[in-house]
Amino acid sequence: MSEQPPTPASPNPVTPGSQASFGTYRRQPVSFVRRGTRLQGRRQQAWDEHADAFVVDVPRHVADTSVHPDYVFDAEEEFGRTAPLVVEIGSGLGEAVVAAAEADPGKDFLAVEVYRPGLANTLLRIGQRGLTNVRVVQANAPEVLGSMLPAGSVSELWVFFPDPWHKAKHHKRRMVKDSFAELAARVLAPGGVWRLATDWSGYAQQMREVVAGSEHFRNAHDGERTGAESPLTAAWASGADCEATGEQDTVGGWAPRFEGRVLTSFENKAANAGRVIFDLTAERLPAVP
Ligand SMILES: C[S@@+](CC[C@H](N)C(=O)[O-])C[C@H]1O[C@@H](n2cnc3c(N)ncnc32)[C@H](O)[C@@H]1O
Secondary structure: OOOOOOOOOOOOOOOOOOOHHHHOOOOEEEEOOOOOOOOOOHHHHHHHHHHHHEOOOOOOOOOOOOOOOOOOOHHHHOOOOOOOOOEEEEEOOOOHHHHHHHOOOEEEEEEEEEEEEHHHHHHHOOOHHHOOOOEEEEHHHHHHHHOOOOOOOOEEEEEEEEOOOOOOHHHHHOOHHHHHHHHHHHHHHEEEEEEEOOOHHHHHHHHHHHHHHOOOEEEOOOOOOOOHHHHHHHHHHOOOOOOOOOOOOOEEEEOOOOOOOOOHHHHHHHHOOOOOOEEEEEEOOOOOO
């Protein structure tokens, strides 16, 4: 755990349940809804036992999930070593990040999540496994990527099963959009990898377009898995999450399932509901001089 960061010169007051509860944050749409923050039982116990060691204590700005723009995370100080840093955005209950940290002790992991009970669950798992290479932060992801993490400091960025925001009027609240690709590009080192997964075909197509439209990324599986091999063709055949059109996906670009991603309860539910899982892998290109 790093030392307490310097108190910002003129911090705005923290406003629990502020704009974020209404879907905006300084007029920007946010990708989450506020859910309960109260902890009980084993989660409260895990928080009490492990928060000091594993929760990154960030100074806040406009809300209790915001990050003060002056605060910069120092991974070397935090972990006490230099190692590749993997960041998972929207880590939920921590199943994926904790399993990966256990499997790969040579890397450091940062779980970013706004949902406090999810983070408490992550702490519980960290404690059960005695891991030292994971930290968690309760914060709005775009702020973590926009200012908290130093530019080029991340080797892998994971966004697995972000909230789909189905209705067209809510699409602006989706996390993965052009502006998010800019933030992802900011934190990833050249050659770094952005991994994405979703169980919603419409969002999968949006993700594929975001990657294709960004000058900072190359789809590592461009043109692969078209036609009968494409998960999109499968989704269009099944009609599990969209109208069954029987069309063929001629674009492809889908990655094989990322073997470092364990099957979370969330993904399991999606698969049980018959939805197809989409993986995408984007490689951070070197900056254009
Ligand atoms: C659908 S869940 C998926 C959780 C996990 N990745 C999994 O696969 O089980 C999406 C998660 O993203 C979190 N989330 C949504 N918007 C976020 C944001 N702006 N910053 C941090 N976390 C966010 C939600 O709280 C939720 O836990």
